[in-house]
Amino acid sequence: MKKTTAENLREQKMQTNQDPAEQKAKLSAAKRALLEKQLRGRLTAAAGSETITKRPVADPALLSFPQQRLWFLSRMDSANVAYNIPTALHLSGQLNIPLLTLTVNEIVRRHEILRTKFDLAGDQAIQIIRPELPIEIEVQDLSALPPQEQEPEVLRRAREDGAYRFDLQNGPLLRVNLLDLGKQEYVLLFTLHHIVFDGWSAAVLFEEFATLYLSFAENRLPALPPVPIQYADYAYWQRQQLQGERLEKLVAYWRRQLADVPALLELPTDRPRPPIQSGAGAVYSFRVDRLLAERLREISRKQGATLFVTLVSVFSVLLHRYSGQQDFCIGASVANRSRPEFEALIGLFANMLVLRAELAENPRFTDFLRRMRTVSLEAQEYQDLPFEKLVEELNPMRDRSYSPYFQVIFVMHNMPSGKWEVPGLQVRYLPIDFGSAKSDLTFHITEDNDGFDAAFEYSTDLFEKNTIERMATHFGTLLKTIAAQPETRVGDLPLLTEKEYRQLSDWSHGAALLSCDDGMLHERFEAVALAQPEQIAVICGDRQLSYCELNRRAEQWARLLRLQGIVPEMRVGLCAERSIEAIVGMIAILKAGGAYVPLDPSAPPERLDALLRDCAAGLLLTQAHLKARLRTEIPTLCLDDAEAVELRVSGDDRSCPPYRPVSAQQAAYLIYTSGSTGKPKAVLVSHANAAASTAARLREYGEQPEGFMLLSSFAFDSSVAGIFWTLSHGGRLCIAQEGKHQEPNSLAAAIERDRPSHLLCLPSLYGLLLESCKADQTNSLRCVIVAGETCPTTLIKQHYQRLPGTILYNEYGPTEATVWCSVYKTHPQDGNIDRAVSIGAPIAGYQLYILDPQMNFAPVGVPGEVYIGGAGVARGYLQRPGLTAEKFVPNPYEEYGARLYRSGDLARRHADGMIEFLGRVDNQVKIRGFRIEPGEIEMRLLRHPLVKETAVLVREDRPGDKRIAAYIVPAGQTPAGSNISASETLRAYLKETLPDYMIPASFVILEQLPLMTNGKLDRNALPVPIIEGRFSGSGAVPLNPVEEAVAAIWKEILGAGHIDIHDNFFDLGGHSLSAIQVIVRIQDRFGIEISVAELFDAPTIYTLSQILMQQQSEPADEEMLALLAELEQLPDGEAQRLLNDLAI
Known part of the structure; x- marks a missing residue:
């Protein structure tokens, strides 16, 4: 039989012949330091108490500090069985079950802790030790099961026993079962609560079991020495030790060591963290x-x-x-x-x-x-x-x-x-x-x-x-x-x-593009115009042009541009509303060899002039009604001045400069995007980039657009997707009229009128469209693409409920990747997932890597930064060489010269290779050390029937005071500004699924979310939340007797003076023991028993008082009402006598 751990140590000491000084000299410096520290620790402990004496029997047996924590946790969640410790022995041979029972009971007799239960004495938790506790061993016969079924059945029964909660107040906290497998094979299963047991205890239990069973089998007295002290003595000693200067020294070290440490290790999880883990x-x-x-x-x-x-x-x-x-x-x-x-x-x-x-x-x-x-x-x-x-x-x-x-x-x-060996x-x-x-x-x-x-x-x-x-x-x-x-x-x-x-390397590469030699964007359009000249190319309201006519007009303008000196790489501003003229101008600039620079006509004139000067535009194309508000000295032509164009280009062709071929690497267009410094930056997109992006669309989407509804402003690169995908294929470009492209009812009417097959828009706008349109208005749509924002799962459900036969795609890509770089084909079941809708996999001709800070592949499931490579990666930023070098970096996974665009976006791959977008690397906001994911909060809110639209962000309206604010557009008739009831409803709803640190501090009801001209949320226009009611630090005082009584209890227990009714109990120094004291005082004062969990969920005087007042106002149960009704039927004297007897 194995020796105990203590015996082994003593034997080793006896066998050691070396002088201690000689042994110490052979140790490394680090191990010498460790030895000295351990010796100092033992000497300090010895100095504090030479021997551990038994506790005073007359005093209540207090819990040790670890026990106190587990007892507190059990009060907070009595159903949690995570602290049940099942442990098992496999027994082979001739087992004497009566001796087994005797052995187990002797162990229980030797160790008081196995006979202990726990209860409150006043407001203190104490150990109550039973003088004796007979343990019956339940024998379960599994011998009839085939051998291959016995192991899973043992596991099932062990788990079943482990999942049965212990009653700490009444005990016992030990269960013993014997599973008889037949052929002298057994499993002895012990299940104990952690409050009386730990890992070392298992070794003690098993060693004592083997020793005692052997002694009883040989009919002799147990060979174990008496236990010198009991666990309750240790708990008493521990509390005596942790006082005064010794405690202060220990606390001071840990306070220094853990200063400013993050609260949470945020490992990537497969499921969101629940408010309370099940165990x-x-x-x-x-x-x-x-x-x-x-x-x-x-x-x-x-x-x-x-x-x-x-x-x-x-x-x-x-x-x-x-x-x-x-x-x-x-x-x-x-x-x-x-x-x-x-x-x-x-x-x-x-x-x-x-x-x-x-x-x-x-x-x-x-x-x-x-x-x-x-x-x-x-x-x-x-x-x-x-x-x-x-x-x-x-x-x-x-x-x-x-x-x-x-x-x-x-x-x-x-x-x-x-392993232990006992005879037989x-x-x-x-x-x-x-x-x-x-x-x-x-x-x-x-x-x-x-x-x-x-x-x-x-x-x-x-x-x-x-x-x-x-x-x-x-x-x-x-x-x-x-x-x-x-x-x-x-x-x-x-x-x-x-x-x-x-x-991961394979997943990072999209399919190969068969060829990008089909011509540049304008050349593809020309080929279609030649093949099908009478096909309608573009529609805007009640106007339309055929491919032949569109090509003719664009060619006229191209000649005029060449007359104006436009050559390859020269930038030409294009400031026009959604119109046929804008399409003409765009194609004309490309035909002339220039690079078009689309500008938003709704932008302030000063901004437009600054952008034109920044890109050194040689010419500006606009519309007559816009020209007056453009404050620029750059030569300007109006696209809707058709007669002037006819006159200026109708002369001898010899007056027009010859066409100069454009190389694939020269710029096709520049798109301005917002910069982190506030200064816009121009992304240079080459003809090769644009051709690759469009070729990828022709490959990725099985069904090409017969009609494409164009909503995007030309100032945003999403317009490129619809325009050149459609015109390269021979489809019909349907332009939503200016001013109506973001209004859901007008958009639905436009779709009904123009009958497009394809639509690309923001997820938020598409959701509004589905809510507003009639069933038959959108039935022409066979393909809907959402991009530009995170796609919520609620939109997937909404889409497939309204348009079950229409495919919904979710695209992702920055301007620097020429509109897009990945796509995901959604399915109806995606509406049920607990995370954002996937952005899919890289498109043909592209690479999409998810890399860690050292540019290594991030493993599956682990977040990393998105790096984009391939034919669609733009040339860089105009006149910003430093920024270009920072964001466009060498690709270590491809041949020399290949580049990657460092997106600044955070994503991770799932086990099927699909990618989940997580947000911006630089937008990982933290509050009190917790990383906040606004998208996850938004996703939860959108599932509530009250919420139509939402935006969640972290605000810092006062320095150092970061708070989560949720902005809500209600689905019903909730008037804007009526925050109180909505806040209470939504806060309670979120608490069911999110941790407390992700619950918004403020909920703001709005009639609509403010949008920028591109249809995206204008976060800067969201109003500053009004702090709801009274808030922490406001000096809010109790306003009713319940609040006054709770405040008095808190002051007594916390030793505090003034307490704001919105101060958090635990922020004020409350802990597990003081929480129990509060609960006991409340029960004494109000006759209402609240749980620890309720105090955790309502940790302010205000919220706790609300619970108490609610319980006070609950109606009497039906049985009590019936008894009172019977009392009313009795004569007054008899009823009063009964009430006096009951002391009512």
């Missing part, structure tokens, strides 16, 4: 082989670090690469049995150390390892502060959706081999995945002679199994690279296998 989980196990393990031990020795520090450092690198965060915390579980008296006890001793990982400036792994060694050494030196006490003293922001400081845990197990019976530890998780992610690693057993325990609320499998693979890749090249910088360490690399 459901799973385990994925894998193996690290002996050779790799030995190499890691060697690196540890060379760097003067323990294997624990090396492995936690590798794990930290993995988390850094997945989250992109350079500063975060990990929880490290330690046994916390620093004294010999604790080693043989069952109970909750384990503590969580907070290890802060900082990876700024992409350090070498060895440098980071040394940094983590220091962090670990200091954490061990100050480990006597229980994590629960640390949280109470430092009082971080609380949210029920995550644990404070860390959500990922690292556990390195140092347990016995898990073999006992073996049986690992079982019990389907629960205590945190987002816990990494377990157990060292043995042949390597490591590793396992990820993960929350199935957040992660899918295949995500964790990939994570385990990437951890293995990191281990191998670090073992071979430990000096590599952490950002350069590869994560991917060769297979993953090839897959």
Whole structure:
């Protein structure tokens, strides 16, 4: 039979012959430091208390700090079973079940903690120890099952038992079941609550089980020494130790160490974080082989670090690469049995150390390892502060959706081999995945002679199994690279296998374009005009032109432009409303060899003049009614002055300069986009870019447009998509008339009149169109494309309900990629997903990479920046060489000379290769350390029937005070400005699915969202929210007796003076114990029992008082009403006597 851990240690000490000074001299500097710190810690503990004495029996047995936390959590969510600990033994041989029962009961007799239950004494939680607790072992016969069915049935029953919650108030907190598999094979299943048990306790339990069973089998007294102290003595001792100067020193260190640490490690998840996690989980196990393990031990020795520090450092690198965060915390579980008296006890001793990982400036792994060694050494030196006490003293922001400081845990197990031999019976530890998780992610690693057993325990609320499998693979890749090249910088360490690399490379490339030699845009149009001259080319209102006539007019204007000196690369301004004339001018400029510069005629004249001067335009084409407001000295021609054109170009052709061929690399057009500095920048798009973009449309879309409804202003590059796709194919371009292109009813009428087959518009505008149009107005549409904004899932549902036979596509692409670079063909089921609609995959002729900051492929599921390559990548920015060099970078994945456009957009790939757009890299807003995703909040709001449109943004209307504001266009008749009821409704709705930190502080009702001229949201025009009601810091005082009573309770417990009724209880220093005190006082004062969860959800005097007043005003139940009715029928004297007897 195996020796206990303590016996092994004592035996090793006895066998050691070396002088301690000689041993110390052989240690590395780091290990000497660790030894000295550990010795100092033991000496300090010894100085505080030479021996641990038994607690005063007359005093209530208070909980230890870890127990106090678990008891608090159970009060907050009594249904959560994540802290049930099922553990199992496999027994082979002749099992004596009466002896087994005797053995289990002897263990329970020896350890008071197994006979303990928990309750309140006043406002303090206490342990109540039963003098005895007989344990009955339930025997379940599985011998009739075939062998192949027994293992899954054992797992099912183990999980079923593990999912049955414990009653901490009444106990018992231990269940024992014996599963009889037949042929002398058994599984002994223990299920205990973590409040009385931890991982080390399992080893104690199993060792005592083997020892006691053997003693009873041999009919002799147990060979175990009496337990010197009990767990309640430890809890008393712990509280005595953590007082005064010692406590202050420990708290001061952790306050310094954790200052300004991010609240959340934001690993990419498969599902949004729920407001409260269920505790459901799973385990994925894998193996690290002996050779790799030995190499890691060697690196540890060379760097003067323990294997624990090396492995936690590798794990930290993995988390850094997945989250992109350079500063975060990990929880490290330690046994916390620093004294010999604790080693043989069952109970909750384990503590969580907070290890802060900082990876700024992409350090070498060895440098980071040394940094983590220091962090670990200091954490061990100050480990006597229980994590629960640390949280109470430092009082971080609380949210029920995550644990404070860390959500990922690292556990390195140092347990016995898990095998015990008893005459006639073999006992073996049986690992079982019990389907629960205590945190987002816990990494377990157990060292043995042949390597490591590793396992990820993960929350199935957040992660899918295949995500964790990939994570385990990437951890293995990191281990191998670090073992071979430990000096590599952490950002350069590869994560991917060769297979993953090839897959991501394939996904990054669109299909090959067969050829871009079909001519430039105007040449493609000319070929169609020659092939089908009488086909209608363009319609605008009641006017239309055939291909022949459009070509003739464009050619006339091209000749005039050449007469005006227009040559290749010369910029020509085009400032015109949506009209046939604008199309004529656009094609004419291309025919003349110039590059057109479209300008929005609604823009201020000063801006238009500045853009014309910036691009050094040699000529401006406009319309007569616009000319008067254009304040420019640039030569100007009016496109609607047909007679003047006829006269000026009708002369001898010899007066017109000869046509000068245009190369594919010369500019076709310039599009101005807004710049981060406020100064617009002009994107130079070549003929080759435009030809590739259009050729990709002809390839990607199976059905080409017979008629295309053009809504975009010519000043925006989305107009290019419709114009040249349609005219290159021979379709009919339908131009929505100026002033009516964004009005849903007018747009529906235009579609009904012109009968287009294709439509491209913003998702927000398309949603309004679907709401406004009649069923038959849009039935000509066979293809709808949305682009320019994130496509909400609600739009998918809306589309397929109204137009089930029409395909809906979601496009993505910046101006610098010539309109687009990816597309996704939606399906009706996309309306049910919990994330943004995919932007698909790269289009033909393009590459779309998702890369990390070192330009490595981001793994599947991991966010990265979008880099775009291929034939559509623009030349750069006009006269902005520095910015061009910054944004257009060499492509490391293609031949020399290839370029990538660095988009500044954030995205990730899913397991099917499709891409999810996540937002802008520079728009990753944080509030109180939490990353806020406005798009996720918008998506949730759009699912509420009250909401027609919404915009969510983070505002900072007062310096340092960032708040989330939600702007709502209601679906019903809610009048603008009536915020209160809508706010309460929507806030309660969001709390069902989102964490508290993502709940908007303000909801603003608007008649409509303000839009820019391109139809996109004008965020700068959104009004400043009015703070609803009374807000924190306003000095708001109680206004009714309930608020006054609650305020008095808070002041007493928190020791505070004035408290604003909108101040957060936990912000004021409230913690788990004081929360319980509040609940007890409220029950005493009001006779109403509220839960811890209700206090968490209503943490202000105002919100808590609302709950109390609501419960006070609830009507009596039907039974009570019936009794009162009977009382009314009795004579007055008899009724009064009954009431007096009942003291009513």
